[in-house]
Amino acid sequence: MTEIIIAGLDQHSTDFDYSMAEFASLAEAAEMHVLTTLTQAADHPTSGTYFGRGKADELATAVTANQAEALLVNDQLSPTQLRNLEEIVKVPVIDRTELILEIFSRRARTKRAKLQVEIARLKYQLPRLRVSGFNKLDQQSSGGQGANRGAGETQHELTKRTLQQRINQLRHQLQEIAKENTTQSRARQRSGLPLVAFVGYTNAGKSTTFNGLLDLFGEKTANRNLVKDQLFATLDTSIRRLDFKDNKSFLISDTVGFINDLPADLLEAFKTTLETVNEADLLIQVVDLSHSEYKKMMAATEKTLQQIGAGNIPMLYAYNKADKLHLTYPLSEGGQLTYSAIDQNSLIKLVALIKNQLFGNYQQHDYLIPFQASRFLEEFNQQANILETSYTAAGTLLKAEVSPKLAQKFVQFQQ
Ligand SMILES: Nc1nc2c(ncn2[C@@H]2O[C@H](COP(=O)(O)OP(=O)(O)OP(=O)(O)O)[C@@H](O)[C@H]2O)c(=O)[nH]1
Ligand SMILES: [Mg+2]
Secondary structure, three states: EEEEEEEEEOOOOOHHHHHHHHHHHHHHHOEEEEEEEEEEEEOOOOOOOOOOHHHHHHHHHHHHHHHOOOEEEEEOHHHHHHHHHHHHHHOOEEEEEHHHHHHHHHEEEEEHHHHHHHHHHHHHOOOOOOOHHHHHHHHHOOOOOOOOOOOOOOHHHOOOHHHHHHHHHHHHHHHHHHHHHHHHHHHHHHHHHEEEEOOOEEEOOOHHHHHHHHHHHHHOOOOOOOOOOOOOOOOOOOEEEEOOOOOOOOEEEOOOOOOOOOOHHHHHHHHHHHHHHHHOEEEEEEEEOOOHHHHHHHHHHHHHHHEEEEEHHHHHHEEEEEOOOOOOOOEHHHHEEEEOOOHHHHHHHHHHHHHHHHOOOOOOEEEEHHHOOOHHHHHHHHHHEEEEEEOOOOOOEEEEOOOHHHHOHHHHHHH
């Protein structure tokens, strides 16, 4: 545990207290212990030191008095501000962007996530060319088990040119992985199944919902996604298929959560992970209704969806963690569901809502498939929801629910 102090500039925004509380959670997510919090009210940052000179000295005193190992500042600072502030407080200074990058770096498990985080980290360093606060911390505690930050070289040895070369190299590797993903995505499109993506603020309960649905309707042996009460537990995308007896199957995907002011480089680097969101037919925005700031979290989620170009995909609102609020649940009203991801009835209701949204335009028809056309029966069996079957001398009689596309295709057999 690294002992730290957090500090923030209160620029008269209504979000300030919430933003500081979230910043403390982010620090905890990077295994840091917050000793104390200092704030300053001001209209704007001071150009040289971010905080005013008086506050900077106060921070230095607090660092000494509390024996803090680092100072974390809840904003993105300029390289000059970081350097000047470090000279005053005499411990490494870490800004919000660097902290989020560090958490992502610690959480990254798959090759793709690791590459994406590394690219974002290098892009953050490119205009700064400074030793990161985390690196300094590692050096101080010699042999600290921080995340992998480059193969053996200290970062101040890296020139702009070598940094850029590394970025290009990593991007190339990422493209190779993206090609495989494109093949997977084509296979998915060929399967013709609709894709439903869970999106939402970090810690809202996306993975809990995803796993819950798999336990109820999915294959029994599939790997479940990590669920944890920590920010950014999930960093990659998983896709699974849910099968139902009525043939109204669909795919679900779980992916990385969003946060206020997600660093732009990180969003850019995570494009391939977020591609599934763009390809989705339906988004389920999972919201932690038990969190007092859930509305701001929804606004941040929607802003991010716009940024990645997924702003126009139809969306259902899923207000989660109702069990913590002593509300009646599950309760659904016009495209919204109040539910709990750890409650079976809630999950059954969620599936009903999804199906209604995806398959609401299905039509019910009677068909007569002549025996000489019985090769089409297989297609019916796989794609339609067959309600009744009987056999006559002329062929097979079916009552079935079909998609508009299938209805058109088999219009000649319609009774
Ligand atoms: N009481 C209660 N807790 C829940 C519910 N759903 C999720 N949680 C808890 O909320 C925390 C976060 O859940 P996750 O499913 O990991 O959240 P996530 O949205 O996938 O988070 P990231 O992967 O970090 O973006 C965990 O501690 C869960 O156990 C719920 O319906 N009720
Ligand atoms: Mg998750």
